[in-house]
Amino acid sequence: xxxxxxxxxxxxxxxxxxxxLRRKLAILxxxxxxxxxxxxxxxxxxxxxxPQEQMFDGLTLEGAPMPPGEKFWLGTDLLGRDLFSRIxxxxxxxxxxxxxxxxxxxxxGTLIGVAAGYFRGWIGAVLMRFTDLMMAFPALLLAICLAxxxxxxxxxxAMVIAxxxxxxxxxxVYTETSALAxxxxxxxxxxxxxxxxxxxxxxxxxxxxPMIIVWGTLxxxxxxxxxxxxxxxxxxxxxxxxxxxxxxxxxxxxxxxxPWLVFIPGAAILALALSFNLVxxxxxxxxxxxxxxxx
Amino acid sequence: xxxxxxxxxxxAALILLGVxxxxxxxxxxLPADPVRQIAGRSATPxxxxxxxxxxxxxxxxxxxxxxYLTGLFQGDMGRSxxxxxxxxxxITARLPATLLLMLGAIVAELVMGLTxxxxxxxxxxxxxxxxxxITSFVAVSAPQFVVGLLLLYVFAVKLSWFPIGGYGSFSNxxxxxxxxxxxxxxxxxxxxxxxxxxVLRSDYIRTARAKGLRRFRVLALHAMPNAILPIIAMIGIDxxxxxxxxxxxxxVFGWPGIGQLAWQAIQRxxxxxxxxxxxxxxxxxxxxxxxxxxxxxxxxxxxxxx
Numbered sequence: 001x002x003x004x005x006x007x008x009x010x011x012x013x014x015x016x017x018x019x020x021l022r023r024k025l026a027i028l029x030x031x032x033x034x035x036x037x038x039x040x041x042x043x044x045x046x047x048x049x050x051p052q053e054q055m056f057d058g059l060t061l062e063g064a065p066m067p068p069g070e071k072f073w074l075g076t077d078l079l080g081r082d083l084f085s086r087i088x089x090x091x092x093x094x095x096x097x098x099x100x101x102x103x104x105x106x107x108x109g110t111l112i113g114v115a116a117g118y119f120r121g122w123i124g125a126v127l128m129r130f131t132d133l134m135m136a137f138p139a140l141l142l143a144i145c146l147a148x149x150x151x152x153x154x155x156x157x158a159m160v161i162a163x164x165x166x167x168x169x170x171x172x173v174y175t176e177t178s179a180l181a182x183x184x185x186x187x188x189x190x191x192x193x194x195x196x197x198x199x200x201x202x203x204x205x206x207x208x209x210p211m212i213i214v215w216g217t218l219x220x221x222x223x224x225x226x227x228x229x230x231x232x233x234x235x236x237x238x239x240x241x242x243x244x245x246x247x248x249x250x251x252x253x254x255x256x257x258x259p260w261l262v263f264i265p266g267a268a269i270l271a272l273a274l275s276f277n278l279v280x281x282x283x284x285x286x287x288x289x290x291x292x293x294x295x
Numbered sequence: 296x297x298x299x300x301x302x303x304x305x306x307a308a309l310i311l312l313g314v315x316x317x318x319x320x321x322x323x324x325l326p327a328d329p330v331r332q333i334a335g336r337s338a339t340p341x342x343x344x345x346x347x348x349x350x351x352x353x354x355x356x357x358x359x360x361x362x363y364l365t366g367l368f369q370g371d372m373g374r375s376x377x378x379x380x381x382x383x384x385x386i387t388a389r390l391p392a393t394l395l396l397m398l399g400a401i402v403a404e405l406v407m408g409l410t411x412x413x414x415x416x417x418x419x420x421x422x423x424x425x426x427x428x429i430t431s432f433v434a435v436s437a438p439q440f441v442v443g444l445l446l447l448y449v450f451a452v453k454l455s456w457f458p459i460g461g462y463g464s465f466s467n468x469x470x471x472x473x474x475x476x477x478x479x480x481x482x483x484x485x486x487x488x489x490x491x492x493x494v495l496r497s498d499y500i501r502t503a504r505a506k507g508l509r510r511f512r513v514l515a516l517h518a519m520p521n522a523i524l525p526i527i528a529m530i531g532i533d534x535x536x537x538x539x540x541x542x543x544x545x546x547v548f549g550w551p552g553i554g555q556l557a558w559q560a561i562q563r564x565x566x567x568x569x570x571x572x573x574x575x576x577x578x579x580x581x582x583x584x585x586x587x588x589x590x591x592x593x594x595x596x597x598x599x600x601x
Contacts, residue, residue: 135580136311138538140539141573145318221436225436229439233558248440256452262441262448266445273437274432
């Protein structure tokens with residue numbers, strides 16, 4: 001809905017997708033995201049075992065975890081649980097947190113950014129100083145402190161990540177909004193007697209949509225990584241609920257003997273974060289006309 | 296310039312004050328009780344009340360915060376609850392290790408990032424360029440603890456080229472510095488690539504080539520210095536990103552820096568240490584951002600600071 005894309009007429013949503021599908025890396029990313037999403041949704045039907053079930057034959061005679069094999073495709077963990085099933089259920093954790101936490105962060109960031117950019121004067125000043133303040137916090141330390149304050153559950157972790165991650169969005173939305181507020185069409189609307197709400201929702205927000213889509217996609221990648229890191233440190237999603245991060249947390253003491261317990265969930269985290277980065281980057285090229293032609 | 300600097304310093308001081316307030320408040324409402332941690336499980340209620348009183352934790356929030364703040368202005372960051380040592384002493388003892396790690400990471404990310412970026416720019420559009428850009432995406436998407444454990448597994452456990460943990464010699468530094476630097480190398484390679492492409496398009500490069508200078512000479516002496524300049528300022532921003540990374544990297548490698556100090560303090564609810572490390576990190580972030588802004592006009596005289 002930016003000026004450049006408006007010119008292309010009403011087929012815009014289609015053409016965005018079509019342009020996206022012309023990029024191999026974006027297809028790769030969307031493919032991985034689709035696979036992970038399907039795996040997460042249909043986990044109860046796909047998973048060969050229950051994720052919490054400690055199998056009597058899940059450990060070797062010496063009590064060590066089983067390496068990947070015929071019965072346990074990706075091996076078993078220290079407690080004799082099937083790693084493949086836990087990874088599938090862990091995908092739910094990653095995706096739920098990725099979408100919820102990032103959605104919250106986007107909403108907070110957009111509201112603060114738009115308010116600060118549109119309302120000059122003290123509201124804008126206070127909001128942006130607060131954003132600067134949040135930028136000065138070491139993100140991970142803040143998240144760990146917050147997670148330690150509230151006993152972490154899935155939703156608490158999502159909230160903590162949102163509270164830490166909205167800052168970047170607020171800054172870009174602020175810059176964009178304050179530039180838009182100066183433009184002639186906004187002045188024209190004001191002259192015609194449009195109210196603040198009308199200007200914000202009918203004129204400013206639609207211009208921000210492409211940027212929010214891009215930042216929203218890239219942000220899921222950051223969120224997935226942050227959730228994994230918190231869970232790896234033991235202050236994120238708590239066992240026995242599986243998360244790719246806490247699978248590594250639970251098994252890392254044994255990682256020299258059973259490296260698959262660390263590197264398979266690690267590869268899953270990397271793949272998901274990478275996909276959202278690839279798709280977000282492609283979306284930026286497609287949606288943001290100022291970036292076009294740079295590559 | 297001076298007015299700008301003064302204004303930025305005042306801003307920085309206010310930001311740090313805000314950070315101290317928010318952190319203090321968060322730790323005040325913490326449900327985990329530090330006194331329980333100190334007194335132990337078998338302590339009588341009198342002992343608990345006694346310790347609480349000694350530490351001033353029975354005072355209202357405003358009094359406690361004021362006390363902390365006035366102490367801070369006198370250079371007193373308080374005492375660790377559990378180690379009975381001055382927080383300032385603990386942090387200064389750990390700081391060199393963290394600084395060394397960060398320095399190593401900066402060298403690692405610059406060497407990897409700039410090299411990959413230049414190569415990709417020269418081979419722009421080719422297969423090598425594409426695979427390098429995919430590599431840079433992988434680098435920024437890789438969780439640091441997985442990278443750390445992978446490097447440990449391959450280079451320390453399997454190949455035994457480097458020690459598994461420890462601190463003190465160059466070989467101890469290599470793996471943690473690489474781990475901390477990998478994410479940055481991804482960003483730097485992308486920035487260097489586009490910066491280099493912009494420079495290679497410019498007229499003076501064409502002139503240099505037209506004069507008959509060798510391609511390598513043009514690249515190394517004419518193009519690269521100009522392409523690197525806009526990237527230098529980013530090092531200041533990196534400090535802030537490293538402040539999060541050190542908690543993970545130091546705990547994977549057992550590196551005795553302030554990241555580990557903070558992590559242990561959080562687990563033991565040792566509030567003065569958490570406060571101290573958060574403030575030191577916030578200082579580093581603020582100073583890093585300020586430096587990044589101050590360097591910019593020296594690099595590009597067209598930019599004026601206002």
